[in-house]
Amino acid sequence: MASQAKEKQIVRAAEELFNSRRFHEVTMEDVCRAAGVGKGTIYRYFKDKEELFLRVATSGSEELCDVVRRKCAEGLPFEERLVGILIEIHQAKRRRGLVRLLMRSDDARVGRLKGALHSHFEDRRSALISAITQIFDEAIREGKVRTDVPPELLAGSLLGMFHGYSWHAETQFQREEGLQFLDLFLRGAGARTASAQEVRP
Amino acid sequence: MASQAKEKQIVRAAEELFNSRRFHEVTMEDVCRAAGVGKGTIYRYFKDKEELFLRVATSGSEELCDVVRRKCAEGLPFEERLVGILIEIHQAKRRRGLVRLLMRSDDARVGRLKGALHSHFEDRRSALISAITQIFDEAIREGKVRTDVPPELLAGSLLGMFHGYSWHAETQFQREEGLQFLDLFLRGAGARTASAQEVRP
Amino acid sequence: MASQAKEKQIVRAAEELFNSRRFHEVTMEDVCRAAGVGKGTIYRYFKDKEELFLRVATSGSEELCDVVRRKCAEGLPFEERLVGILIEIHQAKRRRGLVRLLMRSDDARVGRLKGALHSHFEDRRSALISAITQIFDEAIREGKVRTDVPPELLAGSLLGMFHGYSWHAETQFQREEGLQFLDLFLRGAGARTASAQEVRP
């Protein structure tokens, strides 16, 4: 059906605009011009501006969640899977700024999304967190990760630290950087004492 | 001078409103009603709505920066100073939602603040980061922190991880939780091997 | 021809809608949904919304006029014919609110109908009035009605009084009520003096 395509067309145009300007700075006129459709057309697909915004926000995150879940299921060592996920997240952040919302859903904006949409959005965040939590669950069982911190908290911390870390690496983020970061996360910022160093030859 | 007081009055009222609603959902009428001043009065203190918003955002962060800088200068062990700072940040986040901007100034919103105000705002973030960076500098000199990661990156990572970590601890965050978190940050999420554990008696 | 049927289908649907909502509250979408036809189809039968509205208004009145004219031609005593007409009018008002326009074509709305359509509509009113006027003409010739008031004025007055009178008798209006009303119209509201009463045994 052609309408699927047109909807995507609108979402994509809106995405770009919402990423570079604030909600109230983006006019529906901007969106329809950017999307190359008539003004009324947008309203065939979205009840109002708010719904369009929400859709843009959630659509990005949905895709990311799918990719992440797939990565989780891969039969690789947990470090490799985490690095893969981080790379995906980093790319998604660059492509679609709104995914950022996912990483800080305490945002006032998200807090006020209404009803079903709100929970749908929260679900996305949970989905991301819980996908990563699963990896930590396995890693704990394998004795690879400390057991005194709930895996969920580990997942949240990983995501948070990555957000702060990748701040400086705006350009690209590939396997190598991913491993560096993971080393910081897994071994900690503390100095390695002589004997501790020996442990990891 | 009375105007100082009135200005604070307006900022405080606006702060509360901007924390619970989006920029475009807060009207100047709301602000002046909440502040108990006439509508025109606001314009004696702030050029326009945007400037008011910025002021609210920056004023919160400015206070936080001051507190953090003071904490940094205290002659305590670096772990204690970090915990003190984290507690302050946590409280500031609860009091003033806009401080959150500080912790993720990659936010599209901040990215578009104009001219002098933008850099002034960026400065706040840098101030926070660099205050913490200083602590890490010292800690590196004392051999307490790993040297293969630039201290600035450590500061960013700490802040980020804290953001993710404290997400689950919405209620309160005191010295004890601070130490737990710091342990995670410094020793990492990886499992302690037998010999490594011995190192830290 | 099928188009005749489809046109009627549309008019009937529109009729119902225009009776319960104002012109601007009825959308063409409402009409086509109610009529069970495509949106574009309406435009094959009516130039625009205005024309549809007019057609609805006039179509109701046209039917009424036909019935009234037929009643006029019946060879009954003039009182009986008038009562028959009133009953028809009353029913038409209930069925099709727009007939009301007929009875008060001074309505601002009617006053602005354009060109040919306007006069066509005015014609309907005239038709109604003149049908009744004919009856009065005959009655005057028979010496049954006062001669100092132009029959046209009598017709208008009858219609008007009936409108006010029937206001209270929303439910039903049959021969008996018709005769009561006619008595008021013909003998007047004034008290019957003793001798005057004698006159009508």
Added chain:
Amino acid sequence: MASQAKEKQIVRAAEELFNSRRFHEVTMEDVCRAAGVGKGTIYRYFKDKEELFLRVATSGSEELCDVVRRKCAEGLPFEERLVGILIEIHQAKRRRGLVRLLMRSDDARVGRLKGALHSHFEDRRSALISAITQIFDEAIREGKVRTDVPPELLAGSLLGMFHGYSWHAETQFQREEGLQFLDLFLRGAGARTASAQEVRP
């Protein structure tokens, strides 16, 4: 207070427009232009277009009711009072077309006025009817009017007949025409028989 004046200014401008065009043909821009005020100003006084329309409709009728009530209280013969009232109504209809609504409040438009405003409007009509009803009450006590028709029905009929009658006398309507009309109403349209004529010498 100046706002009273400005409100009246707006109502008057709107009145003129609503009298010559339909609700949906009058734009708020038209109104504010005609009233000589800014667009936003209207919204300080009226919640929306609907409320403005309602106000226009009711304000005209309120004034008329006052005048009519005053006329009712005058110590004149009932015929004189009725004529006075009719003249007022006629003038009001010419000045303010919306008063017409009063005379046909079965209008779909009125039927859908919401809540308090609806009843307020219905009240006006009742007020008009009941003022006239009072006159008939008195006249009945004086034996001047027939007793077999409820005075309320007489009032409604009078108003209705007058509406139909005055249709032809668009120009002016003064005491003389009033008496002619009243004669029709009181003595009826029926022919005066010889003896009946004698009764009223």
Added chain:
DNA sequence: CATGAATGAGCGTTCATTCAT
């Protein structure tokens, strides 16, 4: 200085109308 009534540019939204299918 403080106020809030007044303003009007500009926005979101609607809906009559068109036209490719």
Added chain:
DNA sequence: CATGAATGAACGCTCATTCAT
């Protein structure tokens, strides 16, 4: 012919901003 997705002119309404009091 019938359809309904697409259109965009036009509208109601908001609200940041001004300025007379």
